[in-house]
Amino acid sequence: MPIPGSGLAKGLAVTLRTMTKRSHTAQYPDVQPELPPRSRGVIGLFEENCTVCMLCARECPDWCIYIDSHKETVPAVTPGGRERSRNVLDRFAIDFSLCMYCGICIEVCPFDALFWSPEFEYAETDIHELTHERDKLREWMWTVPAPPALDPRAEEPKEIGAARKAVEKAEAAASAAAAAAAAEAAAQAAENEPPTTPTPESDA
Numbered sequence: 001m002p003i004p005g006s007g008l009a010k011g012l013a014v015t016l017r018t019m020t021k022r023s024h025t026a027q028y029p030d031v032q033p034e035l036p037p038r039s040r041g042v043i044g045l046f047e048e049n050c051t052v053c054m055l056c057a058r059e060c061p062d063w064c065i066y067i068d069s070h071k072e073t074v075p076a077v078t079p080g081g082r083e084r085s086r087n088v089l090d091r092f093a094i095d096f097s098l099c100m101y102c103g104i105c106i107e108v109c110p111f112d113a114l115f116w117s118p119e120f121e122y123a124e125t126d127i128h129e130l131t132h133e134r135d136k137l138r139e140w141m142w143t144v145p146a147p148p149a150l151d152p153r154a155e156e157p158k159e160i161g162a163a164r165k166a167v168e169k170a171e172a173a174a175s176a177a178a179a180a181a182a183a184e185a186a187a188q189a190a191e192n193e194p195p196t197t198p199t200p201e202s203d204a
């Protein structure tokens with residue numbers, strides 16, 4: 001059970017601590033702020049990865065992602081094969097006047113087509129200008145920071161482990177096959193060698 005008045009004492013302690021701290025004034029825009037690398041400024045679109053699956057548009061709680069596409073038929077790659085159809089992107093836009101920067105679209109994209117950029121200076125005087133079309137979303141891609149380096153103590157990803165084991169197995173099989181071939185060639189050479197005829201000195 002809390003002691004009566006303890007909440008008040010805690011609140012006063014916080015107030016006292018804050019009062020004694022020196023205030024720091026950010027000199028923006030003369031000095032650019034040092035933002036954390038994972039800041040949510042704007043969303044960049046890496047169009048090549050987008051398959052127009054519509055997952056991001058469906059999951060966006062604000063319905064502020066607009067996607068248009070059409071289907072195209074891709075001819076069969078092998079004779080007698082089946083034609084395939086694929087989605088072609090016609091429009092991809094995000095209305096940043098509605099976006100609440102929740103990041104759900106980036107999280108749900110299964111093909112890594114959306115990324116956070118820390119850029120935040122895109123205020124507009126006309127609200128319509130805050131709807132960024134695919135070309136502008138693509139430009140934001142070039143401001144996306146590189147992913148942080150992997151933690152050297154992290155567990156090896158299963159896919160890399162499996163790929164490494166497959167390579168090691170293939171290398172072992174190849175060296176075993178090479179050794180067997182060399183042994184067979186040596187045995188063949190020994191078989192084909194003409195028999196040695198005895199010399200008179202050796203008879204004597």
Ligand code: SF4
Nearest residue numbers: 060099100102103105
């Ligand atoms: S960050 Fe959230 S609100 Fe903004 S576009 Fe993505 S899902 Fe929609």
Ligand code: SF4
Nearest residue numbers: 050051053054056109
């Ligand atoms: S979820 Fe990703 S791949 Fe699917 S439409 Fe959105 S950006 Fe494109």
